[in-house]
Amino acid sequence: MEAVFTVLGLGLVVFGLYDVFRGLLYPSGRGTISYWVLRVVWRLSRGTGHRWGSFSGPLGVVLVIVLWGMLQAFGWALVYYPHIPEGFYYAEGMNPDNYDDFAEALYISLVTLGTLGFGDVVPTGAWLRFVSPVEALIGFALLTATLSWFTQIYPALARRRALAVRLRALQAVGYADRVPFLERAGASRTLDQLTTDVVDVHVALVQNAESYYFREIKEDAALAVSLPYAMEIAARAEDAPAEEVRLSGAMLSSAVADFGQLLREEFHGAGENTEEVLGAYATDHGYPAAPAWRSERPRD
Template identity: 55%
Template sequence: MVGAGIIALGLMDVFRALMHPRSEAALSKVVFSALWAVSRRFGHRLGSIVGPAGMVVTVLVWVLLQAVGWALVYLPHVPDGFDYSSGIDPGRHPVAAEALYVSLVTLATLGFGDVVATEPLIRFLAPVEALTGFALLTASLTWFMQIYPPLSRRSALALRLHGLAEADFAAAVRDLPRTPSRG
């Protein structure tokens, strides 16, 4: 149940970040707030990398939530609910590490074939996790494509304003002779 809750929490954050009109994703906001706090702490020397880094970290959090959630779902079934290729001893690794490995390989849709689900419930859930991983990849790429152009325009505007400030453009405009208005 805990695993299912973590999966749902991650998917809900993805949905709210990408589909909600105001992008009300709690986890995403925490990630971005933390990165902006770090940037402020360093005097904003990180510059324009904070926005893109926040997106990457947010996607990594989403992937981590899915991987851990699915690993917790698989945990009670490891190793008995799986068939291992010859030469692989599931007893050599901690059960939690094995469950996380199966989850990551399935989420990434790699399917190495070294571990195959044999229990009917797990045989049903593994493709669901693979579809979740594919949807997460697609959603992340879509998010980058939606957000990156406005971030680029914002960065260009900030650089232009900074250049105008460096050139003391406001003072130059203020010192221009004024022409009387007609009216």
């Protein structure tokens, strides 16, 4: 039975580490646990009309981290379990007969994983003395990795919000209707900057897929609401007399379409064209899909 528990325990440990690798370290990768936990939490939030506001994203991330930690804790507990209590030294005043063997194994695993080092239970078995430091190193690495995860998510959210605010500002001045009549160098420069911003958000979402599940409370900062206006700008740029502006508009349209394809294939899976995909994006985030972003000013 010792071999069975050891193999099962190490299997959980390896699976957990692989999931962390896929979720945090592998470019454009997704861990199985992070993928399903975030999707389930998001669907529950969406089912309540996103009453949780922006709470679903952070909650999903915390649950993923907890599950990663529990996989390691239970995995190593199974490794220790066959060696309780004879493989460990108990401090004076502690009687191992007073504790359930598996609960004790889990306690030792949690203390080791958390690098707490209480010293009340110390491994004495020849190979257990080498296994425990390995678990401690994994625990330290897991803590560092999860902290790094947060530092990756929030810059991606900041880029997304910045693009949303920028589009809102352009909408406020009716930029889409003005772009065909603007000086070509300035218009092209603005369109190119929007294209760069969309591409940056696209890349950030590929590398940090979990950022999709962070919903903005304020509509003004929601890219799901403002992004269709970028398509309106690109469409109006086609009417510009300068080829340079028309080319920049086509590049912006292509960038938004590529981003929409990512949304459809990896997240909500709805829409036959870019406009429908962006509408589904807004709906998925709890905002109306109606094209409220379109300018009400008559076209010249």
